Amino acid sequence: MDLTSASNLLSNNVKILKSEASKTAYQGVLIAISSILIATCLVSFYVNNSISLENLWTAQKNNIALWILDVIPFVFGIWGQHSSSIMAYQAGALIFDQTQELRNRTIDLEKHTNHVSTHDLLTDLPNRALFYDRVARAIASANPHNSQLSILLIEIENFKDVYDTLGRNSSDHILKQISIRLQGASAESDSVAKIDGNVFGILISNSADLSEAEQLAKHIQKAMEAPFVIDRLQVGMHANIGIVHFPGHGEDVDTLVQKAGVALHIAQKSAKGYALYELSFDKHTPLRLTLMSELRRAIEKNDLALFYQPKVSIQTNELYGAEALARWNHPTHGFIAPDEFIPMAERTRMIKQLTQWVLKRAFRDCATWHEQGIDIKISVNLSTRDLHDPDLPDLIAGIAAATGIKPEWIILEITESAVMNEPENALAIINRLHDMGYQFSIDDFGTGYSSLAYLKRLPLAELKIDKSFVMDLMNSENDVAIVKAIINLAHNLGLYVTAEGVETNAILEKLKEYNCDIAQGYYLSKPLPVTEFNNWVKKSKAPACPALKSNTLISGAMEKYQSEISR
Template structure:
């Protein structure tokens, strides 16, 4: 409306300006034309008067007779005088204002002219009187307010008012049309700047504004928000293989399915490419999980596009207000981080975790402190015994990393190990773990305990071609036979680069080192590839073991893994054995080794030594070396309970 008023005022002002300019020009032209007309009339009238005087002079040449005739002529607005041959007035009818200008007329060589003085315009005409030596001088006071000029001015004013009236209405119509068109264009531009052209969904800019408003409302309402960032996995393959047209249709169908899942107060946006975002306003945490589950189920159903059935896999990252951030920029960044972590760990979804955020202050601090802890040997290894079920003996222990941070307290191993893998500290951390674990195993042998040491090998280290040689160096340094070292590797680590992994595993196996596949059943190792791996044992993931007493499916999985391992000549280790019932059930299924809290929790080296003395399990022994044996240079182990 404001724009429309401006356009109307501008249009009317333009019309008024044009009317004033043309009115002024017309007035000047009219005034000039009026003067020219008056000059012609004066000239005609003067000649006519001269002819009359000439006839009177021929009839009676007496000058007094001319005077008498001259007196009969009307004076205003015409003034008539007679000049002799010397241009001297012999009879004059001049207005009082002309007394000073009379000499100029007497000496003028021109026969007509115009004089302006006393704010008046005067026209004069001098013509000879035929048949005499006299001249007739006729002076006329120009009339600005002549009927003709007045009539013309009236018509101009009337025409101007009509034009102005028409222009006003025309201006209203034009300004309204222009205003509506500009408003529509502005709205279209604003819509395009805040919405996705393909799907019609709000874009990242719109989401940012909406999120800001929602946070303000949530603060006043004491409510919560959840931002879900969703990225399609392998969407580029769809574009590259089937074409961008198929990819675009897939994105449109995905947006329609997502929109159908959301509530009235929820918002869906396309962040760009194959990335979407969902803003949830909720009061119960259950609602967020319900939406997450609905998204996963909805996208698992195939999409029909041009006769093709396509499946969409996705990774979801979730950040909540106010737990994970109190402004829009922070929530979006944290949700992005959670999504990339879910993708990195091959998970369907992940909530934001500050400890895993590569850009968080705490994570940067932990990264620096972890490097210092490795250099200053502030880390510890705890040892959890592994029991031979059939023989009721303890034959080995698994080394588990522990870190007591001076500020943050106990740090979970998965937190700082993941940090080490992502920041390049994993190699010195693995080297320290191997060195400390092998040294401790050698100490046990020195003390007469025939135990093996199981150590987890990082996925990154599995692709380091120098690792077999470095391990052999450590074994030689501490005098430990290779068969007493067990390296545990996850299925996922093996399948990252299977050819290189098999090469390194083969070298370690040839050295005599025992190899174990950790968390078996949670990865994707193919049986065709697995049968060629030089593996000695398989560890069943605790999620299956702990559920086998109450869940038939878990029990079947455990039984199947045990049968598969035995058929392939592998020993089986069950993790997470927390009760005697589980221990007994595993014995019935033919599992060889058990590990878990039923046997013992993980302990420091000193506590482990104390536990061995009173343990109800048999521990094989070795002859104690003579005093001349090499003295081991081991770091002092602090004695304390597990955090």
């Protein structure tokens, strides 16, 4: 508000207040005149015992007190006017001052509200909204000049432990110290922001060298090395940092921050504590989101395929069984690897439907082969979620009844990690299925938790050596020692041993030398669809397995193996 406007406002307020005060003054004068008339009438009546104009005039002329009383209304009126003018001006000025103060307070409140909406209350750093806005502005500024910028997301890894141990006040104090250290480590202190509870962000704009971001990450790690002192207690804090670059990793704020979050997740597992985003890190691309919904439809429409990889007795060269493996040939994206869609099914809780589909197909095919006189065992994989599904035994019982298979024809493959995740619940499911007659195999042995305490409690029939130990058997003494130890351990526990990843005849001969029972791998055969698997069985010699002398299927092969192990 300018000076002229303020003067006009004050003048108007004074006029309004003065007119109100003048009305009151006039009322006072009228009351005073009325009092004089009443007093004159009383004097006239008291002196002359009557009230007349002549007596009133005589009273006024002869009574000095009435003279003085006559003057009072004029004095009161003049003084009232003067006082009302002063009071009106003062009141107007007071109202103006209070109005201006209120307006200033309103402006300050608006500024504070705007600041709070864009800054973190605890650290006074820019919050997520302001950080995103600054990144968007930096991108808009960088585009015309083909400039580069970088974003760092910093997460305080052990902050929750500190919060749970020391409480809110101490953890808040640590966050303040961390924010100060980050501002000190960054060349531009205003580029640091607090994104979330224990997550900070740093924007490096107009970066001439993309390695500057990694250098800053190292400076931050070094800044965090000094302990934080809280109530005489020294606390060590650890930071993980995800790094992305514009425009290489994205061209908008949301994409850059999302990919920085992916890099941050990788940094949590990195020894360096920081990671630069790579495309291979990201498991949450739009394609994957599409595949999640399409996988459900593929299961419902029976668009998946079940392949079988033969398992051959090493000592007799006879077919022992086959492992059922789900395959997905997408009509648009082609072959989708099991390592991609099976974890996807586990994350989206579709694994139950996928397992049910595999069990139905595998049990049906197994029943068909046994009707044809082909006495083999079919191995079916169970996931971690399957082993914690209390309905699994009933589901398998229903499928078995519908397909007409016998439990001894099936081997259910489980992993060590699946058992070790809530082991008591998993053991309860496993024991129920074992009581129904199903046998179990530990898959990928040696790559999980390898808890012998739980291994001895499992009702196992088979132990499978992971292919990572088998494929380099001819070149690694360590792998030789591991394979021998696993075979001896399994035989001492009364279990068969299956070696996965048999790629050459030399490996097959080595396994035979170590008394391994069963081989599985590309040297024998790759996974085959049902028709090709049937053709493989019918041939007198399997083309992928020159060492296989005969494809004669031995009925009761399991009993023979058990007698061999017992000897």
